[in-house]
Amino acid sequence: MSSKASEFDLVISGVGGQGTILASDIIGRSAVLEGKGVRAAETHGMAQRGGSVVNHVRIGCELGSMIPLKGADCLLALEPVEALRYIEFLADDGVIIMNTESVYPVTVTTGKAPYPSVDSIVEKLKETHRVIAFNATEMAAKAGSRQAMNVVLVGAVSNFLPVKTETLLERVKEMVPPKTIDTNVKAFETGRSMVE
Amino acid sequence: MSTREYMLGNVAIARGIVEGGGKVISGYPGTPSSEIVDTLSAMKERDFYVEWSVNEKVAMEVAAGAAMTGVRSVVTMKHVGLNVAADPLMTLAYMGVKGGMIIIVADDPACHSSQNEQDTRKYSEFSLMPCLDPSTPQEAKDMIPYAFELSEKFEIPVIFRPTTRISHGKSEIELGAITDHKAEAKFEKDTSRWVMVPANAVIRHPHLLGIQEGIMEELENSPWNELTINENSKIGVIASGLASVYAKEAMENLGLEASFLKIGAYPVPEGLIKKMYEQCDTVLVIEELEPIVEDRCKVIAKDIESPVKILGKTGGYVPRISELNTDKCTKAIGDAFGIEVDVPEIAEPELELPPRPPALCAGCSHRATYHAMLKVFGKRAVFPSDIGCYTLGVQNGTVDTTLCMGGSITVASGIYDAGEKQPICCSIGDSTFFHTGINGLLNAVYNKSNITITILDNRITAMTGHQPNPGMGLTSTGEPTKEIDMELLCRGLGAEFVETVDPYDVKATEEVFKRAKDFEGPAVVITRQACVIHARRAGVRRIPFQVDTEKCIGCRMCVNLGCPAIEFDKETKKAHINAMCTGCGLCSATCKFDAIVEVQK
Numbered sequence: 001m002s003s004k005a006s007e008f009d010l011v012i013s014g015v016g017g018q019g020t021i022l023a024s025d026i027i028g029r030s031a032v033l034e035g036k037g038v039r040a041a042e043t044h045g046m047a048q049r050g051g052s053v054v055n056h057v058r059i060g061c062e063l064g065s066m067i068p069l070k071g072a073d074c075l076l077a078l079e080p081v082e083a084l085r086y087i088e089f090l091a092d093d094g095v096i097i098m099n100t101e102s103v104y105p106v107t108v109t110t111g112k113a114p115y116p117s118v119d120s121i122v123e124k125l126k127e128t129h130r131v132i133a134f135n136a137t138e139m140a141a142k143a144g145s146r147q148a149m150n151v152v153l154v155g156a157v158s159n160f161l162p163v164k165t166e167t168l169l170e171r172v173k174e175m176v177p178p179k180t181i182d183t184n185v186k187a188f189e190t191g192r193s194m195v196e
Numbered sequence: 197m198s199t200r201e202y203m204l205g206n207v208a209i210a211r212g213i214v215e216g217g218g219k220v221i222s223g224y225p226g227t228p229s230s231e232i233v234d235t236l237s238a239m240k241e242r243d244f245y246v247e248w249s250v251n252e253k254v255a256m257e258v259a260a261g262a263a264m265t266g267v268r269s270v271v272t273m274k275h276v277g278l279n280v281a282a283d284p285l286m287t288l289a290y291m292g293v294k295g296g297m298i299i300i301v302a303d304d305p306a307c308h309s310s311q312n313e314q315d316t317r318k319y320s321e322f323s324l325m326p327c328l329d330p331s332t333p334q335e336a337k338d339m340i341p342y343a344f345e346l347s348e349k350f351e352i353p354v355i356f357r358p359t360t361r362i363s364h365g366k367s368e369i370e371l372g373a374i375t376d377h378k379a380e381a382k383f384e385k386d387t388s389r390w391v392m393v394p395a396n397a398v399i400r401h402p403h404l405l406g407i408q409e410g411i412m413e414e415l416e417n418s419p420w421n422e423l424t425i426n427e428n429s430k431i432g433v434i435a436s437g438l439a440s441v442y443a444k445e446a447m448e449n450l451g452l453e454a455s456f457l458k459i460g461a462y463p464v465p466e467g468l469i470k471k472m473y474e475q476c477d478t479v480l481v482i483e484e485l486e487p488i489v490e491d492r493c494k495v496i497a498k499d500i501e502s503p504v505k506i507l508g509k510t511g512g513y514v515p516r517i518s519e520l521n522t523d524k525c526t527k528a529i530g531d532a533f534g535i536e537v538d539v540p541e542i543a544e545p546e547l548e549l550p551p552r553p554p555a556l557c558a559g560c561s562h563r564a565t566y567h568a569m570l571k572v573f574g575k576r577a578v579f580p581s582d583i584g585c586y587t588l589g590v591q592n593g594t595v596d597t598t599l600c601m602g603g604s605i606t607v608a609s610g611i612y613d614a615g616e617k618q619p620i621c622c623s624i625g626d627s628t629f630f631h632t633g634i635n636g637l638l639n640a641v642y643n644k645s646n647i648t649i650t651i652l653d654n655r656i657t658a659m660t661g662h663q664p665n666p667g668m669g670l671t672s673t674g675e676p677t678k679e680i681d682m683e684l685l686c687r688g689l690g691a692e693f694v695e696t697v698d699p700y701d702v703k704a705t706e707e708v709f710k711r712a713k714d715f716e717g718p719a720v721v722i723t724r725q726a727c728v729i730h731a732r733r734a735g736v737r738r739i740p741f742q743v744d745t746e747k748c749i750g751c752r753m754c755v756n757l758g759c760p761a762i763e764f765d766k767e768t769k770k771a772h773i774n775a776m777c778t779g780c781g782l783c784s785a786t787c788k789f790d791a792i793v794e795v796q797k
Binding site (some may be wrong): 004015016024025028029032037038039040041042043048049050052063064065066068069071082084085087088104105107108109110111113114115116120121124 | 200201202227228308309332361364365366367368438441442444445448449521522523526540542545546547548549550551552553554555556557585588591661752755756758760762763764
């Protein structure tokens with residue numbers, strides 16, 4: 001249920017350094033090449049160093065880049081806890097696509113805070129939303145590099161975006177380092193196959 | 197070729213500078229403004245000069261000098277940087293310019309990466325310089341060539357104020373033509389104009405006031421202000437800059453019929469406001485941060501004895517803190533006009549989420565420096581610090597104060613002067629030292645502060661995205677230049693104890709800190725090790741470490757360093773080093789049980 005101001009609203013959350021910006025760039029550029037207006041917002045600077053980060057991508061939008069609460073059609077989470085942290089942006093009938101591989105924050109490694117079990121996070125999210133959860137990091141490793149995890153998830157979300165798959169795949173080839181094109185194409189396709 | 201490109205707001209602004217024929221561009225990095233100069237520096241073909249200056253005051257003066265010769269110039273900074281440059285700003289308004297000059301100051305409502313939320317529009321009111329306030333990245337680009345022209349027409353610099361969501365927002369940008377207008381630099385002597393001695397300044401002040409009406413008239417009719425009168429409604433909404441797109445979305449969602457005025461240029465368009473007052477009996481003003489438009493609106497209503505009711509931050513409809521969004525605007529409009537708003541119910545997550553604050557990177561040399569510092573000076577010592585990545589050392593217990601760029605050494609001096617009995621050891625980064633730390637060290641030497649000054653020299657301006665500084669021997673465009681010798685500089689400022697050490701060498705670092713602590717007078721310790729991210733990009737590879745689980749007793753000494761590469765395995769009750777390890781060796785050096793060793797191939 002996107003608001004009237006946008007055709008499709010996507011929230012991408014994760015940890016600084018995981019590749020949220022590249023993921024949103026692949027999607028944003030693809031939509032622009034298909035003639036759609038795009039507004040996006042991203043996290044830079046001090047918040048980035050291993051901190052919690054969130055990107056907003058609004059496809060078919062001419063206004064502001066910030067998605068209203070309960071306005072997003074999809075939440076793409078590169079890390080389990082970061083899925084739960086931004087759930088307020090997701091519409092009641094929105095879908096969650098999430099990586100089940102955890103990245104522990106310093107507060108957890110130093111014993112200051114507990115990290116909830118990934119199963120409990122998935123269960124919690126399933127109570128209210130459609131959840132597509134899988135270990136994208138392992139799938140990326142199988143495709144050739146753990147770093148391609150963000151592209152696995154772009155592949156998965158491609159099933160929902162109002163953008164052609166070929167356009168997205170072309171952008172992937174264009175925007176990843178040349179040596180890693182094969183790995184990333186494979187990563188995209190495995191991700192895409194995770195959604196029926 | 198397509199003229200529509202998907203780009204970052206700051207990249208769009210850089211494009212606007214090229215389209216508008218900017219010839220000298222200077223700046224000091226600061227999130228969210230940094231990518232403007234970064235983009236221009238990275239361009240392979242350039243017919244303009246671009247530099248990272250050592251601080252904002254210097255950058256402002258460089259751009260002012262260029263504009264005196266008749267060429268178009270730009271200076272960039274973040275909002276707090278304008279405080280550093282406020283001195284030249286105020287007099288430059290009197291003096292004016294010949295070539296168009298734009299002062300780009302990125303504001304950061306909500307303090308995404310800043311120490312305060314100040315509103316640059318106040319400096320526009322204060323200095324009497326016009327200000328442009330974009331509502332989208334597209335408008336940001338389009339405003340730049342216009343700003344050059346406006347500046348030249350009235351011979352006064354123009355303040356351009358994007359906010360975080362413009363600078364770090366992305367959208368498709370319709371590119372424009374690149375101007376042929378490129379003035380040749382020619383400085384024309386005119387002491388009445390360029391020498392602000394009192395006799396000349398008193399003449400320029402009325403001149404500055406005198407051009408205000410012309411500027412207002414020009415801006416009133418500019419495309420940046422848009423009035424839409426709705427004859428079926430007695431209510432009006434006025435929104436400025438970025439807030440105008442949030443307000444539009446909120447009005448669409450509510451199906452609200454109202455007159456709407458979007459303001460993108462200051463001084464505010466009085467004629468358009470008056471026209472709105474003729475139609476409306478209640479007006480809601482929506483703007484981020486300070487009630488600048490709102491206050492003007494009240495003055496205008498009073499002047500013309502209009503009975504219109506003006507709501508906004510007054511009455512608490514619009515918050516004065518943090519950034520706005522569509523939800524806040526929807527609520528403000530609903531409250532102001534008595535419209536029922538369907539507020540989404542957000543349930544608190546039942547699972548407790550671990551906080552994920554930003555942290556020093558795995559292998560960051562600042563962690564090693566702070567570890568040695570804390571060990572030598574002790575927890576009761578006072579640790580004033582500064583603005584940079586190393587501020588994240590607040591989690592390591594070695595950042596007790598952070599006031600502003602360059603404020604560490606001076607605050608340390610003040611604490612010493614007050615009679616504090618504990619040892620005082622402050623920390624400042626390389627770029628920050630060049631920015632305004634030099635003055636602090638000079639002052640500490642001159643006034644005999646008995647403090648230790650640690651310069652965390654990671655060979656780059658890291659936090660804002662790896663910009664070069666005078667310590668690197670590279671200019672903004674990557675050209676080799678004189679590398680400033682930090683040790684010689686400190687000695688030149690009068691410091692007698694100056695030692696450089698590699699913080700990865702934990703023992704040596706502790707030894708230097710001990711000597712510095714015992715030294716009577718200001719002692720300078722330079723801890724030098726390249727930023728770990730930059731070093732990796734440059735191809736440096738160190739052997740990672742692992743935990744020998746036989747020897748590990750689970751004391752958590754290494755875990756408490758707060759390195760993202762070290763985890764505590766709850767089941768085995770032993771430390772574990774993950775794939776993020778960069779091989780700095782700090783944990784190995786601190787392990788009393790020799791349980792952390794290099795990975796054997």
